[in-house]
Amino acid sequence: MTEELKPTESTTQNAPAIHAQFFVMPDAYRHGKEAVMVEPKQEVKKLVVQPPPPPVPVAQPVAGKPAFAQPKPGMSKTTKALLTAGVIVLIALGIGGYLVVRSIQKQAEVKPIVTPVVTPKPPIVVPTPPVAEPTPPVPEVVSVVPGRDRDSDGLSDTEEQLVYGTNPNLPDTDADGFLDGNEVFHRYNPSGTAPGTLVESGRAKVLSQDGIQLVYPSLWTVGQRTNEGEPEFLQGLSFVSTTGEQIRVAISTFGLKPEDLLAAWRTTLKEGAIQSKSKAGYALFVSQDNLQAFIILSDRAVRVVYEPGTKTTVEYLQTFQMMINSVELVQTPL
Numbered sequence: 001m002t003e004e005l006k007p008t009e010s011t012t013q014n015a016p017a018i019h020a021q022f023f024v025m026p027d028a029y030r031h032g033k034e035a036v037m038v039e040p041k042q043e044v045k046k047l048v049v050q051p052p053p054p055p056v057p058v059a060q061p062v063a064g065k066p067a068f069a070q071p072k073p074g075m076s077k078t079t080k081a082l083l084t085a086g087v088i089v090l091i092a093l094g095i096g097g098y099l100v101v102r103s104i105q106k107q108a109e110v111k112p113i114v115t116p117v118v119t120p121k122p123p124i125v126v127p128t129p130p131v132a133e134p135t136p137p138v139p140e141v142v143s144v145v146p147g148r149d150r151d152s153d154g155l156s157d158t159e160e161q162l163v164y165g166t167n168p169n170l171p172d173t174d175a176d177g178f179l180d181g182n183e184v185f186h187r188y189n190p191s192g193t194a195p196g197t198l199v200e201s202g203r204a205k206v207l208s209q210d211g212i213q214l215v216y217p218s219l220w221t222v223g224q225r226t227n228e229g230e231p232e233f234l235q236g237l238s239f240v241s242t243t244g245e246q247i248r249v250a251i252s253t254f255g256l257k258p259e260d261l262l263a264a265w266r267t268t269l270k271e272g273a274i275q276s277k278s279k280a281g282y283a284l285f286v287s288q289d290n291l292q293a294f295i296i297l298s299d300r301a302v303r304v305v306y307e308p309g310t311k312t313t314v315e316y317l318q319t320f321q322m323m324i325n326s327v328e329l330v331q332t333p334l
Contacts, residue, residue, distance in 0.1 A: 144291070144308055147315035154181015155190070158315040162242055163217050164203055165191045181318050186279070187215055187326060208330060210235055212251050212302060215326035217241075217319060232261055233303060239323075245316060247323060250303045258301035265294050265303060279325035286324075290317065297329040 147156030153171035160166040166173040166180045173180055173191050180190035188194060189201040198204035198215065205218045216222070216239050225236040225248070233250035240246040252261055262285065266273060271288040278284040283296040291306040291314070304327070306320045314320075 144289070144312050144314050146317050147313045151180075153179040155184060155318050156315045158243065159184075159319060163219060163316075163319060164189075164198075184318050184322055185325070187322060207237070209237060210251050211330055212297065212300065213326075213328055213330050214249065214323055216247075216323055232256055232264075241316060243315065244309050245311065246307050246309075247316075247320060248305045248307060249323075250305075252301040252303075254299075256301075258296040258299065261301045261303075262294055262296065278327065280328050282327070282329075284324070290314075290320075293324045295324070295327050297327070300329065302327050 147158055149156050150168050151171040153166075155164065155166065155168075157168040160168045160173075160180065164180070164184060171179050174189075174193060176194050178188070178190075178194070183190040183194075184198070187198050187204070189196040189198055189203065192201055199206060203218055204215050206213055206215055207222060219242060221240045223238040223240065225238045230250070232252055234253050235251040237249040237251075238246055239249070252258065266285075269287050269292070273285040273287050273292075273294070276284050276286065278295060285294040286292070291308075293304045295302045295304070304320075304324050306314065306316070308314055
């Protein structure tokens with residue numbers, strides 16, 4: 001059972017109509033009888049169909065007047081915002097692209113090369129050094145070595161065979177206890193018994209010249225020679241061996257000081273001279289290569305030179321030493 005509450009006149013004037021339904025259980029069901037819920041029927045609302053609005057009359061063009069375009073329906077606010085944002089983005093991209101292109105163009109611009117102006121420095125004047133006078137050529141010195149000596153007795157094989165008749169394979173040919181070279185140096189005969197000398201055996205001779213005497217091999221040729229260009233040594237002798245080598249002897253002129261001649265001779269040596277005493281006790285000066293000698297005998301001087309010629313070996317070095325030590329000063333008979 002339902003009751004409908006009707007509005008009063010006071011409520012209907014100022015408030016909308018309110019419809020309310022109340023359910024009241026009938027008396028038959030109020031005391032223990034099961035009540036059955038009956039769902040009230042809902043009121044079916046009728047769909048009110050509104051008629052469409054009348055069509056807008058289209059203005060017909062009048063002759064002689066331009067026709068106006070029909071207005072298009074307007075765009076929504078969202079569409080307008082999207083379009084505005086797109087335009088802004090396009091403008092920003094355009095400005096950014098322009099700035100990038102402009103930057104690349106500036107970097108690609110070639111700056112003009114400015115050549116610095118260099119002020120030329122004054123030329124440096126180098127003084128011309130004085131021209132040195134040409135040095136006179138030094139004569140070539142041929143290096144010579146002693147001849148072959150198989151038995152190491154002080155005599156070369158050539159000396160033993162061609163001058164003294166000794167055995168080049170025996171250091172002491174006569175077996176007297178003295179080496180063959182040592183005996184020749186002291187003017188003894190190396191191929192005979194002691195105390196025989198070279199002169200006594202006939203293997204050497206004595207030569208006297210202007211108060212000077214010396215011993216030389218008897219098989220050698222003796223010749224006189226003049227020392228042109230050297231007035232200090234006008235007298236000269238030449239001893240030529242059987243194989244072409246020679247020993248030159250120059251004797252000083254009377255009245256000249258031997259010491260002055262010695263000083264002049266030393267200037268011609270490349271390596272100086274060795275001073276010693278000869279076997280006869282005279283002052284003896286020998287060059288470093290043992291091929292020149294200078295002997296002072298009181299007021300006289302004797303210069304002895306070994307000339308090997310074209311050979312590079314000194315075959316008669318012991319004979320040269322023997323001749324130097326045999327030089328003596330003798331009295332010339334009246």
